[in-house]
Amino acid sequence: MRIAILGHVRQRIAQPFAGGMESHCWHLAAGLQDRGHDVVLFASGDSDPRFPIDPVVEQHYERTFPWAEHRGSAPLIAHLDAGYAAACDRIAAGGFDVVHNNSLHRFALEPARTMVTPTVTSLHVPPYDALHWFVRSSRSPHHRLTVTSARQHDAWWPEGAPAEASILHNGIDPARWPFHAEGDGTAAWCGRITPNKGPHFAVQAARRAGIGLTLCGPIEDPEYFEAEVAPLLGSDIRYAGHLEGDALARAIGQASVFLFTPCWDEPFGLVAVEAMSCGLPVAAFAMGAAREIVGEAGAYAECGDVAGLADAISAALAIPRDVPRQRVLSHFTHDLWLDRCEALYAEARRGDDRMAA
Structure with a gap:
């Protein structure tokens, strides 16, 4: 098939990935x-130039509009609208069999567009006002909607989902996240360093549990990092930087437990699945889809409960490493x-x- 993949343009679709959406789009392509x-x-x-790229915008918008997040800026909205309008027109005229949006x-x-080019839209976020109405009005015979978890399925359609909506769990290539039979006794955390990912809670819980911790990921909110995370770093807590590919898999895989600390309605939790593939059991805040995705491979605490997360670390360390690996192989593979x-x-x-129906 000739397939157009229409990506988000906040960040580059390239390694090292800024987050799960960029990773998803790269691995899909x-x-x-x-x-x-x-x-x-x-x-x-x-x-990434390894792919044939038809630019929606010339460079990712956080370089052109350097804000931490989209905040309703009129110039940014106009910039994105112009880019996506032209890109959607090129897709419609490009002879594509399908577009994965x-x-x-x-x-x-828009139904007028999905009737021209059959479309699968993957929703990677909880419902929010700027998109919610448009999703609800997008029904057409040639359009399929997916969410990443049952939690998000219920969040988008609490009254019951339309027939064309379904759950599409993300998947990873287990070969890129190889199994380690033993860990080194430390913990690992990975993700965007921003308050809603909760790395400061991971640090506090690791200290309480008496276990070393390595943090990996891009510093999305520098003020938060300097105020809440950097003062906690030391010989037992280190920030390893924004790693990519094999280096990140090695840093995660050598640890004994993975800390997953979402402080928002986490739609999936790709970083947890990557760690589980390496054999790491998970100590997690029970937010969003965490219990659904991690399942029997983890132990849980309520969001913000540092003492509870420290207890979850101890409980997770007792889970055999083949349990998380097998969960990935059974439910979350690339294939x-x-x-x-x-x-x-x-x-x-x-x-x-x-x-x-």
């Missing part, structure tokens, strides 16, 4: 290419995910009118 599909990545022009932009959801994507593409192209 790479996986579909490996399966023989003709893939064009519609993303920022500074994304990961953009979180309203234009790709399972890509199989499901291809099935959704076929549904969208057929145009099954399931809306009457």
Whole structure:
């Protein structure tokens, strides 16, 4: 198939990944290419040149508009609207069999567009006002909607989801996150360093549990890092930087337990799955989809409960390392995910009118 992948343009689709959405989009493009599909990545022009790129904007928007997050800036909205309008027009004229929309932009959801190019839209975030109405009005026979967890399925459609919506768990390549039979007695944490990811809670709980901790990931909120995380660093707590590829897998895989501390309605938790593939049991805040994704491979505390998280670290360390690895192999592999994507593409192209169901 000739497939357009429409990405979010806040960050580059390239390693080291800024977050789960960028990782998802990169591995989707790479996986579909490996399966023989003709893939064009519609993303920022500074994304990974290994892919054929049709730029939505010339460079990711946090370089052009350096804010920590989208805050309703009129110039930024106009910039993104112009880029996505032109990109969607090029997709419509480009002879694509299907578009996999990961953009979180309203234009790709319009029924007039999905009737021209069959579309699968993956929603990687909880419902929010700027997108919620457009998702609800996007129903068409050639459009499929996915969310990453049952938790998000219920959040987007508390009254009951439409027939064309389904759960599409993210998947990873276990070979990129190899199993380690033993850990070194320390803990690991990985993610965007920002308050809603809770790394300061991970540090506090590790100290309380008497275990060393390595933090990895991009510093998205420098003020938060300097105020809440940096003062806690020391010989037992270290920040290893924003690592990529094999270096990140080694840093995570050598640890004995992974700390997962979402302080928001986490839609999935890709970093936890990557750590589980390496054999790490998880001590987690029970927020968002954490229990659903980690399951029997973890122990849990309520969000913000440092003492409870320290207890969860002790409980997680007692879980055999083959338990998290097997959970990944059974539920969250790259091949399972890509199989499901291809099935959704076929549904969208057929145009099954399931809306009457």
